[in-house]
């Protein structure tokens with residue numbers, strides 16, 4: 001089952017113009033706040049009517065402005081898991097799950113609801129109201145309700161945004177297990193690359209109402225198409241750059257020149273280096289070896305982010321703020337470098353990206 005989506009919708013201060021063809025089983029949609037992520041889901045579910053376009057899921061046309069097709073939400077066979085679950089506070093767990101099909105005008109199938117309750121370990125909670133169960137259990141009720149309508153496609157709108165980090169990891173694992181037998185397609189909206197990466201095979205990046213990148217998740221991390229895509233997928237080190245030759249760029253803010261693995265023809269672009277891809281120099285590398293000065297550190301239990309500038313840049317009086325980069329390392333490496341004011345790092349050419357500028 002795949003999706004074929006072309007949607008245009010214009011508001012006074014926002015233009016949404018998306019073209020998307022995909023047949024991933026789990027598609028992540030990543031983007032900053034206000035990018036249009038929820039809008040995409042609402043247009044698929046029939047909660048917002050596009051000005052123009054087409055929404056096709058598998059071989060079912062849900063919307064086609066040219067052919068005047070606009071199926072009502074209850075006929076779309078779309079399951080929607082909302083950001084805050086939107087459970088009915090006055091209904092118990094069973095009735096909340098049965099509520100999905102009844103909204104869709106279907107008579108609910110008692111056996112199916114019982115099966116879902118058992119699958120999601122909710123049977124013993126059937127008579128409880130949402131306020132009487134935990135956050136994790138509420139999520140399972142919401143998921144069971146979305147699946148009760150036997151959807152062709154399941155839309156998840158930031159399903160983990162309300163959870164703390166620890167619970168989030170657990171719930172993502174749980175969701176993967178819960179959905180393992182689901183045959184339809186899943187689209188999950190998120191603004192968090194870790195979340196999208198854990199759950200989805202393919203990730204689409206949305207920015208200012210447009211899809212700016214889409215691909216298999218590892219490809220997207222290693223080869224984002226534009227500067228915005230790199231930033232939205234978590235790249236911390238981004239600066240204007242100029243081409244010196246096919247595989248050499250200058251980055252004035254950082255005060256360095258970088259060798260790249262791919263070759264480029266455009267004269268002005270953006271340098272991007274992911275904080276996790278920087279290496280400690282081993283002494284055997286031939287290019288992209290730099291002395292750096294550590295300015296600050298940000299410690300978490302398992303990782304440490306070193307905020308640094310390139311030593312040469314500092315001596316050349318480069319702008320202090322623009323010249324700061326992030327290097328994220330494990331605690332074991334941190335134990336060995338801690339206390340050293342100056343270090344030598346290596347940026348592998350394949351990790352030195354030179355991207356098209358699409359930022360203001």
Ligand SMILES: Nc1ncnc2c1ncn2[C@@H]1O[C@H](COP(=O)(O)OP(=O)(O)OP(=O)(O)O)[C@@H](O)[C@H]1O
Nearest residue numbers: 011012014031032033034035036037038039040191
């Ligand atoms: N009914 C509306 N009238 C005018 N503008 C709207 C309307 N609905 C949404 N928008 C605008 O469309 C843009 C996209 O909204 P959307 O809710 O899709 O963003 P989002 O990417 O889901 O953001 P968030 O991550 O904050 O939920 C926003 O700028 C929003 O203000």
